[in-house]
Amino acid sequence: MLLISCPNCGPRDETEFHYGGQAHVPYPENPNDLTDREWAEYLFYRENTKGTFAERWVHSTGCRQWFNMLRDTVSYDIHSIYAMGSPRPDIAGQSAQGQAGGPGLAPGAPTTTTSPEGAQK
Amino acid sequence: MSVDHLPEHPDFLWRNPEPKKSYDAVIVGGGGHGLATAYFLAKNHGMTNIAILEKGWLAGGNMARNTTIIRSNYLWDESAAIYEHALKLWEILPEELEYDFLFSQRGVMNLAHTLGDVRESMRRVGANRLNGVDAEWLEPDQVKELCPILNTSDNIRYPVMGATYQPRAGIAKHDHVAWAFARKCDELGVDIIQNCEVTGFIKDGNRVTGVKTTRGTINTEKVGLAAAGHSSVLAEMAGFRLPIQSHPLQALVSELHEPVHPTVVMSNHVHVYVSQAHKGELVMGAGVDSYNGYGQRGSFHVIEEQMAAAVELFPIFARAHVLRTWGGIVDTTLDASPIVGVTPVENMFVNCGWGTGGFKGTPAAGLTFAHTIATGAPHELNAPFALERFETGALIDEHGAAAVAH
Ligand SMILES: Cc1cc2nc3c(=O)[nH]c(=O)nc-3n(C[C@H](O)[C@H](O)[C@H](O)COP(=O)(O)OP(=O)(O)OC[C@H]3O[C@@H](n4cnc5c(N)ncnc54)[C@H](O)[C@@H]3O)c2cc1C
Ligand SMILES: [Zn+2]
Numbered sequence: 024m025l026l027i028s029c030p031n032c033g034p035r036d037e038t039e040f041h042y043g044g045q046a047h048v049p050y051p052e053n054p055n056d057l058t059d060r061e062w063a064e065y066l067f068y069r070e071n072t073k074g075t076f077a078e079r080w081v082h083s084t085g086c087r088q089w090f091n092m093l094r095d096t097v098s099y100d101i102h103s104i105y106a107m108g109s110p111r112p113d114i115a116g117q118s119a120q121g122q123a124g125g126p127g128l129a130p131g132a133p134t135t136t137t138s139p140e141g142a143q144k
Numbered sequence: 145m146s147v148d149h150l151p152e153h154p155d156f157l158w159r160n161p162e163p164k165k166s167y168d169a170v171i172v173g174g175g176g177h178g179l180a181t182a183y184f185l186a187k188n189h190g191m192t193n194i195a196i197l198e199k200g201w202l203a204g205g206n207m208a209r210n211t212t213i214i215r216s217n218y219l220w221d222e223s224a225a226i227y228e229h230a231l232k233l234w235e236i237l238p239e240e241l242e243y244d245f246l247f248s249q250r251g252v253m254n255l256a257h258t259l260g261d262v263r264e265s266m267r268r269v270g271a272n273r274l275n276g277v278d279a280e281w282l283e284p285d286q287v288k289e290l291c292p293i294l295n296t297s298d299n300i301r302y303p304v305m306g307a308t309y310q311p312r313a314g315i316a317k318h319d320h321v322a323w324a325f326a327r328k329c330d331e332l333g334v335d336i337i338q339n340c341e342v343t344g345f346i347k348d349g350n351r352v353t354g355v356k357t358t359r360g361t362i363n364t365e366k367v368g369l370a371a372a373g374h375s376s377v378l379a380e381m382a383g384f385r386l387p388i389q390s391h392p393l394q395a396l397v398s399e400l401h402e403p404v405h406p407t408v409v410m411s412n413h414v415h416v417y418v419s420q421a422h423k424g425e426l427v428m429g430a431g432v433d434s435y436n437g438y439g440q441r442g443s444f445h446v447i448e449e450q451m452a453a454a455v456e457l458f459p460i461f462a463r464a465h466v467l468r469t470w471g472g473i474v475d476t477t478l479d480a481s482p483i484v485g486v487t488p489v490e491n492m493f494v495n496c497g498w499g500t501g502g503f504k505g506t507p508a509a510g511l512t513f514a515h516t517i518a519t520g521a522p523h524e525l526n527a528p529f530a531l532e533r534f535e536t537g538a539l540i541d542e543h544g545a546a547a548v549a550h
Contacts, residue, residue, distance in 0.1 A: 024443050025435075038445050042434040044389075063535040067387040067478050071376040073438045096390075097438045 028104055031086040043079035045069040046091045047111060072096060077111045150317065150422065151244040157323055158202075158330035163337050166363035167195045169517055170355055172342045172378060173371035174198025175207040176318070176503060177495055179325035179336075180510020181370055181517070186332035188511070189518035194334050195364075197357060199341035203322030206372050207503070209440075209472035211395050211429040213408055213419065214504040215252045215313035217272050217279050222528040222540050223481060224275035226508050229525055231312060233507035243324035245317045246422055250407050252313035253287065255457075257302035257413040264544055265308045272310075280309045291407050293460050300456050302414050315408060315419055315427075318503060325510075345382045351490040352382065367492045368517045370509075373438065373473030375496035384488040386496065387477055387534050391432040393500055394442030394471035398464040400424035405458075414453035418461075426464060428454060432474060432500060442471040474499050479539040484513055484526040493517050494531070 025037040051057055051065055070076065076096050081089045093103040093112060103112045169185060171178045174196045185191040198204075214234055216227035238244050256262045265281065272279035287307050288296045296304045326336055337359070346354035346361065354363040369378050376388040405420035418428050430450035433443050447469060455462050477483060477497040482505065484495045495513040498505055512526035522530060533539055 024445055036445075037443065059535050059537075063387075064385075067534045068385050069387075069389060071386075071389050071436060073374075073377050073390075076436060078435070094435070096436050099437065099439055 025099060025101065027080065027092070027101065029082045029085055029088075030090050030104060030106065031088055032082060035082070035085060039082060039084040040080050041083045043081055043089065046077040046079045075102060075114060079107070151246065151320065153323070154243065154327060156327070158326045158336050160338065161335045163195065163197075163340060163357070163359050163362055164335065166354075167335070168193040168364070169366040169368065170194065170362060170364040171196045171368045171370055172355070173205070173369065173374075174202045174336060174338065175205045175370065175372055176203060176322055176325070176506040177372070177498070177509045177513070178368075178370035179203065179322055179329060180506050181368055181495065181513045182329045182334045182336075182510075183325050183332070184511045184514035185518060186329065186334055189514060191518060192333035195362070196329070196334060196336050197340045197342055197355070197362075198336070198338045199358075201338050202326060202336060203319065206472040206474065207318055207322050209395065209470055210318060210503040211417065211419070211427050212315045212318045212503055213252060213313070213410070213417065213501075214247070214316060215310050215408075216277050216504070217252075217254070217268060217308060217310045217313070218277075218542055219268050219271055219544055220540050220542060221275060223542050224272065224277050226512070226525045226529070227505060228275065228277050229511075230505050230508035233511065234316065234504075235312075237324070237507060241324040241328050243320065243327060245320035245324050247314065247316040248422070249312050249314040250419075251290070251309060251311045252408040252410060253282065253291065253307040253309050255287070255307045255409065255411040255413070256305045257411065258305070261413055262305050265306065268544070269308050272308075278310055278312050280311070282307045282309050291405070291409060293404055293458055294409060295457055295459055302456075304457075313408065315421075317422065321506065342378065343381070345489075345492075347383070347489070350488075352492045365491060366517055368513060369487075369492070369494045369496065370513065372496065372498070372502070373475050375475055375494060379487070379494065382487070382489050382492055386483065386494065386531070388475045388483075388497055389436055390438055390473050390475055391435070392437040392439060392442045392471045393429070393432045393474045394446065394469060395427065395429040396447060396469040397421070397425040397427050397467050398461070399467050401426065401464065404460070409457070411453065411457065414457070416450040416453040416457070418454055418458065425467065426461065432476070438473055440471045440473060442469075476500070478534075480542040481540040482509070482529050483531050484509065485516055485522050485530040486520070487531065 028034045094101050178196050216231040256265045269279045269281045284296045341358045342355050344356035373390045376386045379386045408419040410417035476499040483497040487494050512523040515523035
């Protein structure tokens with residue numbers, strides 16, 4: 024079971040949370056202009072990263088707030104927890120694409136925010 | 145129901161050849177699906193200069209980790225067609241492969257615990273019958289008669305309000321299935337190459353012409369991906385995306401017991417499924433972990449919940465001991481249906497997205513995928529399961545009948 028540090032409530036068991044899938048998936052800026060292919064991408068295609076993955080969680084039985092998390096999908100280590108709307112933290116030694124390998128940050132460690140990925144809703 | 149001993153193995157199973165410089169087709173993934181695909185490529189299409197590349201050991205992925213439930217009582221026409229075709233193949237394969245893998249048609253019950261379940265189940269029985277799939281609706285007393293150890297009293301949290309029943313459904317010895325296919329593949333000239341991980345692809349423009357592996361580069365005219373939980377990792381290497389999310393799914397077995405559990409019982413609502421293996425272990429499973437994961441293990445709270453459900457439904461299991469737990473990596477799609485067909489890369493084909501329920505589909509996955517690889521076009525059974533359905537919107541929403549919420 025994961026031990027997840029809710030930014031508002033502190034460390035709680037995974038069972039208090041719900042998983043919300045990939046983070047940083049912006050709603051299309053001009054929905055009317057999208058082709059079927061682009062709609063398919065928006066609705067059904069998500070990264071399935073083997074390695075460090077940016078994802079959303081909600082503390083459903085606690086403060087009911089959403090937040091983002093960088094988690095390794097192989098080791099299940101949680102590298103960083105950060106606010107919705109903040110850019111993805113740049114973890115030392117890892118590209119923004121989050122390939123496997125490289126050292127992770129301890130939870131709570133300071134993170135830089137040089138990732139080009141902006142806070143798009 | 146029970147047999148005294150497992151079947152004897154034939155003297156010879158398969159060779160362990162060195163990879164050749166080139167093949168007419170390469171199958172990535174030596175699970176049940178890869179093996180069945182190679183078998184049908186050789187048998188139905190005469191393609192024997194082919195190789196199966198497996199990064200670990202033969203059938204050590206989900207094939208070795210699944211709970212072996214085989215049934216075809218899916219809701220939609222497209223699914224009923226492909227899973228029922230698979231079931232018909234399961235019925236003849238032991239003879240065809242000359243290897244008994246203990247396909248035991250002991251029936252599968254899917255329990256209903258709410259009025260919503262009851263309506264959905266009856267609808268599914270109707271749909272199944274229209275598609276020629278054997279299906280019955282059982283009242284609680286009939287459920288009790290078929291599986292006397294099941295608690296059908298109405299004073300539990302989610303009483304059993306009835307069940308769908310498919311008598312031709314059942315279980316098989318998964319390892320033996322893999323070995324049976326592997327042996328026939330080998331006999332037909334297929335190279336089964338273990339400890340050979342595919343690490344990249346060689347392309348000429350948009351056409352795949354070879355694979356890079358941990359045992360060197362192999363040229364090939366065609367590539368079939370049958371890598372279950374890792375399909376999207378391979379697709380990314382090849383330069384296209386798949387609408388797949390990989391999740392951990394776990395199962396467990398108890399110590400051995402006398403034969404007490406004569407059928408397979410599944411409950412989507414309280415979320416557990418139980419059968420008794422040929423040797424006597426209780427085999428149990430539940431749902432996937434909610435988050436994406438490539439670790440072959442699952443969360444403890446999932447086991448806790450499934451045990452609570454199991455003990456309420458089967459009070460006599462309260463003192464059974466867990467012997468082993470393990471996990472696999474399943475590849476889920478948003479409509480809970482597989483993807484079998486062509487890809488945006490020329491001469492590269494994909495079979496994936498079978499999620500928590502692809503063991504039962506193994507023979508039909510192999511048959512239709514082999515057809516697609518050999519001819520470049522879909523078989524009528526896999527045509528609806530093309531990748532393009534996510535673009536056209538012609539989804540096959542099987543969440544209700546997939547039996548495990550995901
Ligand atoms: C706990 C659990 C219970 C299940 N219960 C059932 C059930 O009761 N009934 C049912 O119908 N289904 C069930 N399933 C689902 C079923 O196991 C899968 O859908 C099915 O096994 C997938 O096809 P496969 O057998 O080819 O996959 P796998 O056996 O996973 O084969 C894929 C292979 O590809 C290999 N591979 C991956 N990447 C590479 C690479 N780069 N190079 C070379 N090789 C690679 C892997 O090592 C693996 O051996 C269950 C699954 C799990 C995990
Ligand atoms: Zn909280």
